Amino acid sequence: MTIIRGYNACLGLLVVLTLTVAGCSTESRQGAAQGAATGAAVGAVGGVVTALVFGGDVGNAAARGAVWGGSTGAVSGGIQGAEVADKKRAAEEKKKADELAKLRKDIGDDAYLGLEALVDCKLPVSLAYAETAKGNNKANYALAGYWLEVLTITEQGRRDDALAILPQLVKKDKKLSSTDSARGLMDEAIVELGDIRQEVGLSRSCG
Secondary structure: OHHHHHHHHHHHHHHHHHHHHHHHHHHHHHHHHHHHHHHHHHHHHHHHHHHHHHOOOOOOHHHHOHHHHHHHHHHHHHHHOOHHHHHHHHHHHHHHHHHHHHHHHHHOHHHHHHHHHHHOOOHHHHHHHHHHHHOOOOHHHHHHHHHHHHHHHHHOOOHHHHHHHHHHHHHHOOOOOOHHHHHHHHHHHHHHHHHHHHHOOOOOOOO
16 A cells, blocks of 8 residues: 555656646747747837838838848747758847847847837836937937837827927938828838737737
């Protein structure tokens, strides 16, 4: 009886450990998928913001940069698990990392971190980073902060407050011909933000 009870106890412990490991594995996979989706969205939304800051077609998928295709490809490559897919995944991950590093350099640390928060719908955090970025001495970093603020406030459902910021943007950005043109870009960028979130499996909006 003692042996049987000992066996049952060991068997029960083994089952618990197996379930625990399986649960951790599932949680890890889910976390990795969430991280991949967020990374893809940050890169893509960053492409939109750089188009706003430096000029370009905000609605053009090509403006989103290599991170967009690289990130989604990396996820599918990981699922396949083949050697060729693994090599492709490694190349795509490096490309993604390089593009994200370039994005961070182009718009500054504060705007970049604010973008991450915006993608994750951490809107108060995004606004805090936007405020800091707006005060940067580097013009491009400051512009990125203004656009981040406009997008975040719009995501909060405060469109009128976002529109009130646009005259400041027009004064700071010589590429903007009028408040109307800035409003058109704002609306286009918000649509892109929702599209990007949806395409990577995140919630389309923060509402």
